[in-house]
Amino acid sequence: MKILHVITRSDLGGAQSVVINLANSMCSDHQVTVVAGEDGPMWDELDKRITKIKIKEIVREISVSKDTVAFFKLKKLHAAIKPDVIHLHSSKIGVLGRLAFPPKKIVYSVHGFDSIRLAHRKFLPLEKLLKSRCKAIVLASDYDKQNIINEGIIKNLHVVYNGVQHPEVSSDLYIQGLENYKKVVMCIARISPQKRFTSYLEIAKLLPEYAFVWIGADKTYDDLPGNVICLKGIPNAKKYIQLADIFVLPTNYEGVPIVVIDALSYGKPVISSDVGGISEIVLNDKNGYVLENKNEIFAEKITHILENDDVLKGFSEKSMQIFEKNLTINEMVKQYLYIYKK
8 A cells, every 4th residue: 555644743742653653564565655844853763665755834833825835735745646545643734634635545643632622622613624524533542532522523433542662671771860769750741731740840749759750841940849850852762761660640631642651561550630541541540540630649649559569560560461452553553554444
């Protein structure tokens, strides 16, 4: 098959990780092209056998002039490569691509419907208007599927959990200062109101005996609690999850975050806010907890896991079992190939 992936941005967020994993896994048996609108680290992660095309007019913000140029460039690209499947990733290109390409070839992955339903609801009418201009709409969780049905989009829906690679274990990782604490709590995320960085700091204050590591800061932050280590973005940051005893993600809304799946792939217990589809892979009293956004409750559950060796061991084993069963790249690729061929 000729498979065309189109995504707006080429940074290393969750949607980009899905593009990388699908494209790299399929390029040995299929002719794969990836299109995005900017320079970014995603390009370096793609297999050399993949055709890479940058269309600079594909931008995240609405721009009548740039969107018009991008529309015609996408139509020209379709005529040139004649793909069998066009896979659109995330909402902006989901709109533009469904207008530019033949609907019968399009698979559209939403990558977190709450981003549209809650954070950017003004774009919901476009989703409803274009709901029939594709052959499949793929959601990352049953939670997202139910919410999109509630909004009146009911046809051609599929649920495919995102998958990640089996991680490689590194023996030379080091973060200065961890040796001074009993246990290590970690979060990997950009700092934004969605991700509740302030809550993370307040939880750390309640548990001064543990190191709290946050990876993904946009700048240097002053006046942090003494047990907080805040690092800027690191290439392949997920490998540092190996240094953690538990992964913690306070957040206001999500689909099923790739970083939580990464944590499960390393066999780590997870504590997260009870949002999106996280409760479908983090099971209360099994491999972690999904909680209401109250700092004291987060602190209580972190302590419960870290101060009970049997609980920590049992939760770690269950995280690995959940990953192996449902969240590997192989499983994700198998399900997407079924949708492509169907």
